[in-house]
Amino acid sequence: MAEVMVVTSGKGGVGKTTSTAALGAALAQTGQTVAVVDFDVGLRNLDLIMGAERRVVYDLINVANGEARLHQALIRDKRIETLYLLPASQTRDKDALTEEGVKRVIGELRERFDWIICDSPAGIERGATLAMKYADLAVVIANPEVSSVRDSDRIIGLLDAKTEKAESGQRMEKHLLLTRYDAARAGRGEMLSVEDVLEILSIPLLGIIPESEEVLRASNVGSPVTLNNAASAPARAYMDAARRLCGEDVAMSIPMHRKGFLDRLFGRRAA
Amino acid sequence: MTIQTKPTRAIRFRGRSFLALVLNPELPVGEWLGEVDAWLGRSPGFFGGKPVVLDVTGLSLDRKSLPALIADLAQRQIRIMGIEGAEAKLASPDLPPFLSGGRPASFMGRPEPEPEPVKTAANPAAHSLLVEAPVRSGQSIVFPEGDVTVMGSIGSGAEVIAGGSIHIYGALRGRAMAGAYGNARARIFCRKLEAELIAIDGLYKIADEIEPQLRKKPVQAWLEDETMKITLLD
Numbered sequence: 001m002a003e004v005m006v007v008t009s010g011k012g013g014v015g016k017t018t019s020t021a022a023l024g025a026a027l028a029q030t031g032q033t034v035a036v037v038d039f040d041v042g043l044r045n046l047d048l049i050m051g052a053e054r055r056v057v058y059d060l061i062n063v064a065n066g067e068a069r070l071h072q073a074l075i076r077d078k079r080i081e082t083l084y085l086l087p088a089s090q091t092r093d094k095d096a097l098t099e100e101g102v103k104r105v106i107g108e109l110r111e112r113f114d115w116i117i118c119d120s121p122a123g124i125e126r127g128a129t130l131a132m133k134y135a136d137l138a139v140v141i142a143n144p145e146v147s148s149v150r151d152s153d154r155i156i157g158l159l160d161a162k163t164e165k166a167e168s169g170q171r172m173e174k175h176l177l178l179t180r181y182d183a184a185r186a187g188r189g190e191m192l193s194v195e196d197v198l199e200i201l202s203i204p205l206l207g208i209i210p211e212s213e214e215v216l217r218a219s220n221v222g223s224p225v226t227l228n229n230a231a232s233a234p235a236r237a238y239m240d241a242a243r244r245l246c247g248e249d250v251a252m253s254i255p256m257h258r259k260g261f262l263d264r265l266f267g268r269r270a271a
Numbered sequence: 272m273t274i275q276t277k278p279t280r281a282i283r284f285r286g287r288s289f290l291a292l293v294l295n296p297e298l299p300v301g302e303w304l305g306e307v308d309a310w311l312g313r314s315p316g317f318f319g320g321k322p323v324v325l326d327v328t329g330l331s332l333d334r335k336s337l338p339a340l341i342a343d344l345a346q347r348q349i350r351i352m353g354i355e356g357a358e359a360k361l362a363s364p365d366l367p368p369f370l371s372g373g374r375p376a377s378f379m380g381r382p383e384p385e386p387e388p389v390k391t392a393a394n395p396a397a398h399s400l401l402v403e404a405p406v407r408s409g410q411s412i413v414f415p416e417g418d419v420t421v422m423g424s425i426g427s428g429a430e431v432i433a434g435g436s437i438h439i440y441g442a443l444r445g446r447a448m449a450g451a452y453g454n455a456r457a458r459i460f461c462r463k464l465e466a467e468l469i470a471i472d473g474l475y476k477i478a479d480e481i482e483p484q485l486r487k488k489p490v491q492a493w494l495e496d497e498t499m500k501i502t503l504l505d
């Protein structure tokens with residue numbers, strides 16, 4: 001049965017698009033059919049991260065408004081044949097999307113795919129509420145810092161109030177993906193700890209993605225990090241998260257910073 | 272053939288009582304407005320959509336200063352639905368209606384609670400509200416009828432406003448305002464105090480004014496002689 005999953009955060013730039021691409025690719029690599037859908041109308045990014053920007057013809061708005069058929073707009077990934085992208089429009093206004101249009105597109109996607117992953121725009125306005133509206137489950141992205149966590153708290157409130165699932169009295173399944181986790185800075189107490197974030201948000205943890213240059217490197221060549229360097233730490237963390245989404249029990253470890261020579265030398269002398 | 276006759280209609284009036292927040296400016300009014308600004312700085316939009324009555328008792332306002340005060344409040348997005356305690360001769364069609372006979376709110380029968388986004392179970396007999404989910408940032412729970420019990424935490428940027436006491440079994444990180452409709456006996460209890468603001472009967476403390484040794488601790492807050500006391504629960 002199809003699962004519609006929204007990747008959302010409230011705060012901008014925390015890793016929604018990176019995570020949508022990475023999780024989408026990881027799920028598709030298991031042979032399941034996956035569509036990643038860019039809801040960031042006017043600021044589309046997912047096509048770049050997926051390396052499909054030069055193949056965009058039609059977009060989500062065209063399909064939602066009946067100007068194009070779904071199969072005309074879907075772009076098949078060149079690396080994984082079960083992975084598809086439904087891009088956003090870069091030129092249209094976000095008000096061009098209607099609830100009815102989105103509902104119809106999601107309904108059509110449900111018939112073709114095992115996973116439909118909606119990359120939400122930042123904020124709590126229309127674009128973000130449309131991206132979550134018809135979802136069955138949510139991946140809430142947060143960075144370990146106060147403002148990101150508070151925005152995620154706000155988004156969780158909206159997931160529990162403004163989605164079709166919530167409105168019909170059902171419980172929205174929510175998972176926390178903690179991204180850009182810098183073990184060295186966490187060790188120095190410069191960021192919220194994993195426990196702090198979990199205590200504040202009180203939703204189950206799907207995974208911890210370390211801060212890594214690999215993420216930028218992958219996006220520069222238009223590849224989800226899970227495909228570009230599958231052995232890298234962020235890729236492995238995303239693959240573990242994808243397996244947890246499929247119901248597998250995968251042990252989770254908090255990334256630790258191995259103390260370097262200088263840290264050991266100066267570590268004791270902190271004022 | 273039938274002849275159509277216009278049915279007689281009547282305009283029906285019904286009396287109904289509502290709860291309103293009452294603003295009671297103090298002299299000098301300029302200073303008091305400064306306090307309002309400080310409050311709004313911490314709780315932007317606090318008065319938005321809430322019925323507000325202006326009690327001008329003791330301010331000796333005249334034909335000029337009363338409309339000026341209303342305009343000052345309107346500028347701060349505080350819309351006044353009625354004026355209490357003004358001399359009858361000041362009434363004019365440009366001003367909100369003059370009210371009399373207002374009573375401090377108690378726990379007696381009240382109209383239905385305002386709709387709010389969190390799934391809750393109000394028990395009309397006991398005048399208490401049970402909130403089973405955490406109150407998330409941006410959510411506001413308003414329950415003038417009595418006590419509110421929150422099973423989870425109140426997030427940073429969330430608020431609970433109760434006519435009675437507020438009991439929080441998780442952490443209080445946002446704002447809790449107990450006795451908000453006039454009840455100095457209301458209290459606030461929470462398992463972990465990290466509040467941005469707590470208020471009882473309109474008297475409030477912000478985070479910076481709460482003693483550091485109480486932070487993250489289980490506490491209760493109440494009023495004693497118009498000052499707020501906060502002590503550890505255990």
Ligand SMILES: Nc1ncnc2c1ncn2[C@@H]1O[C@H](COP(=O)(O)OP(=O)(O)OP(=O)(O)O)[C@@H](O)[C@H]1O
Pocket residue numbers: 009011012013014015016017018019040045120121122179180181209210211212213215216219234
């Ligand atoms: N784990 C990571 N390590 C290092 N950099 C990261 C990581 N995750 C994301 N980034 C970087 O952070 C930036 C923002 O990421 P991304 O575009 O995925 O965020 P977003 O939440 O989709 O942003 P927006 O709200 O603008 O849509 C990008 O430059 C990305 O490369």
Ligand SMILES: [Mg+2]
Pocket residue numbers: 016017018040045119120121
């Ligand atoms: Mg994005």
